[in-house]
Amino acid sequence: MISMAASAQTTGVTGLDSLENFIKTTKSGRASFTQVVTSPAKEGQTAKTKTSSGSFEFLRPNRFKFIYKKPFEQSIVADGQTLWLHDVDLNQVTSRKLAQVLNGTPAAVVAAAADLKGLEADFRLTPLPDKGGLQWVQAVPKTREGQLQSIQVGFRSTDKGSELAALEILDSFGQKSVMTFSQFEINPVLSPASFQFKPPSGADVIRQ
Structure with a gap:
């Protein structure tokens, strides 16, 4: 029996194909992640x-959340209109309009895009050679206003579709961030209400 990864190779599926499939078919997702900066x-x-x-x-x-648990607790939550950043140790919350900060970010590529054409308005998308059993695509922001040089996204082919496996982010200061995802769930039932964020009582709230 040919594995999905092998069949992806033989059928010529590229990272760009995997990205398009991911956007079309994966309307919600949930995973654990490890990030090395x-x-x-x-x-x-x-x-x-x-x-x-x-x-x-x-x-x-436009709804997503990254909940950092180790070594420090921090939450990044987008409720569709606002991006919230909560630093638990500082008891500080920062809010910004999502439309002002989303374009050109990794979240725009993997979580917010409604279709590939919308992404191509903000990124130059290039398929990369397969690596580590994953199909890769590179997204380079078309605007140089942000701090990101490039984003590389790795997908794993499964019988359920394209599964988000890795993100490699390079910023304009030469800092590299690698996120690897595990236990990825495709299309779990998630409520929009679960992405609402209410600043904790007593938190210092900064609105930008």
Whole structure:
């Protein structure tokens, strides 16, 4: 029996095909993630890495949340209109209009896009060679206003469709962030209400 990964190779499925399939068929998702951020090495020093982990959920369009649990608790929640950032240790909440901050971000690629054509308005999309059993696509923001150089997304072919497996993000300062996803659920039943965020009592709220 040919594995899905092998059949993807033989049928010529590219990362761009996988991205299009993912956007079309995966209207909601849930996964655990691990993120490793590597800062550029300063002269005479080794590069520093920082590892964190948590959970990720999204509901198209424009609703998603990254809940960081280790080593520090932090939440990034988009309710469709507003992006909320909650730093638990500082007891501080920052809110910004989602439309002002979403374009050109990894969340725009994997969680918010309604279709491929909409993505292509903001990104140059290029299929990359398969790597590590995944199909890869690169998204480069068309505007240079943001801090991101490029986003690479890795998909795993399954019998249920294209599964989000990895994100590699390079910013304009040379910092690299690699997110790997596990236990990915395709199209779980998620309520829009679960993406509502209410600042905790006593939190310092900064509206930008």
